[in-house]
């Protein structure tokens with residue numbers, strides 16, 4: 001469980017990127033973080049994994065306040081946060097398997113990782129994860145020979161190889177075509193539910209967020225202006241989050257969101273409500 005309380009961030013230049021942000025994410029819940037450019041999505045994710053130090057407030061993961069940690073304690077806490085990136089962040093010249101095993105780097109000794117000698121249990125886990133994300137046939141391929149969707153699957157397996165307690169996902173589908181984007185979102189949501197992993201996914205694609213997330217948090221100018229079920233994200237709420245914009249695109253895509261396959265792996269309503277009340 002992740003608990004963010006009274007979180008604020010003012011950058012040195014004076015920009016107040018977050019103002020008193022507070023929310024909790026229970027086990028297995030997938031939260032889509034939406035908001036216009038500059039609303040604070042990246043800053044929030046970076047405050048949670050402490051790439052950025054918050055000015056005020058706390059971030060507790062399974063009871064440990066990450067904002068108070070430094071040195072070894074912080075490194076240990078970061079191991080519990082699996083990251084998935086828009087541009088995949090794979091090592092192109094390494095194989096798919098080696099990229100997934102790099103998820104264990106925070107756990108094995110420097111020499112073991114330098115020589116790429118990982119314990120057999122890590123290798124076995126990587127095989128199982130690559131099978132889960134549909135890449136069992138590709139373990140020995142170089143990352144550079146994979147398609148965008150396959151690379152993101154490697155990124156998902158690498159994050160899970162780390163045994164995270166939280167997934168932080170930054171625009172996972174922005175570089176993908178619409179069909180692949182849906183497949184990747186579905187996969188992320190499935191693995192979170194299977195493992196009881198809470199996840200925060202920053203995204204610009206509102207229809208995709210509505211299709212797959214259990215819950216949506218809308219940021220505007222560093223504040224939460226919406227926190228609720230995807231179904232409640234109507235035109236008025238979207239206008240509050242994004243200001244007066246042209247919503248034609250979103251309404252067109254809303255119809256696509258009602259196709260049967262879009263909802264096939266959604267949890268029952270009561271489960272999705274967990275943590276919202």
Ligand SMILES: Nc1ncnc2c1ncn2[C@@H]1O[C@H](COP(=O)(O)OP(=O)(O)OP(=O)(O)O)[C@@H](O)[C@H]1O
Nearest residue numbers: 011012013015017036037038039040041042043044
């Ligand atoms: N390193 C920094 N130094 C100073 N100001 C920053 C820094 N990073 C972000 N900001 C400012 O903080 C605010 C929030 O930025 P942030 O990148 O978190 O927004 P975002 O919602 O992730 O935007 P986008 O969707 O474009 O990635 C903006 O006003 C931005 O200019």
